[in-house]
Amino acid sequence: MEPMNPFQERVLEVVESIPPGKVMSYGDIAEYLGEGGPRQVGRVMSTWGGGVPWWRVVHSDGTAAAPDHERRCLDQWREEGTPLRGERVDMRKARWDGRSADSKK
Numbered sequence: 001m002e003p004m005n006p007f008q009e010r011v012l013e014v015v016e017s018i019p020p021g022k023v024m025s026y027g028d029i030a031e032y033l034g035e036g037g038p039r040q041v042g043r044v045m046s047t048w049g050g051g052v053p054w055w056r057v058v059h060s061d062g063t064a065a066a067p068d069h070e071r072r073c074l075d076q077w078r079e080e081g082t083p084l085r086g087e088r089v090d091m092r093k094a095r096w097d098g099r100s101a102d103s104k105k
Contacts, residue, residue, distance in 0.1 A: 004048060007036060011044040014098065018056040020080040022096035023089050025060040032098045062089035 004012075014029050026038035026045075038060075045057055045065065055076040057065050062085065064073040074087055083093035 007033075007040070008044045008048055011036075011041055012048060012052050015045070015049065015052040015054070015057055017098070018053065018096050020053075020056075021082045021094065023056045023058045023062075023082065023091070023094045024096055024098070025058055025091070026065070027060055028095065028097075029057065058089050058091075060091070062091045062094075064088075 010033055011029060014024070014032060018024055024032070026041040029041045030036045030038055041057075042065070045054060049057070053076075054065065055069070055073040058073075059065060064070040066073075070087070074084075076082075077084060077089060083090040
């Protein structure tokens, strides 16, 4: 595996900083960093994201990022008190803007 580049490191730093009970979408992370896009963030997460709280990164509609990990995500979200709508994250209540632990975008 190739070494991480600065963009990859920044993506993982953002993910590590998302507070429990909050989430960001792939696009939110790219926008926050001011570079890349949802696909680039997704590639970083699929390659390097196992060591960070990956369940806090979701699709923009609040669904789990990895379909094969939906149950694990749901368990983590419930454990952390993440606001849900059924089996997906309530993005209006759970979206984190990168500034404060209780922010709403």
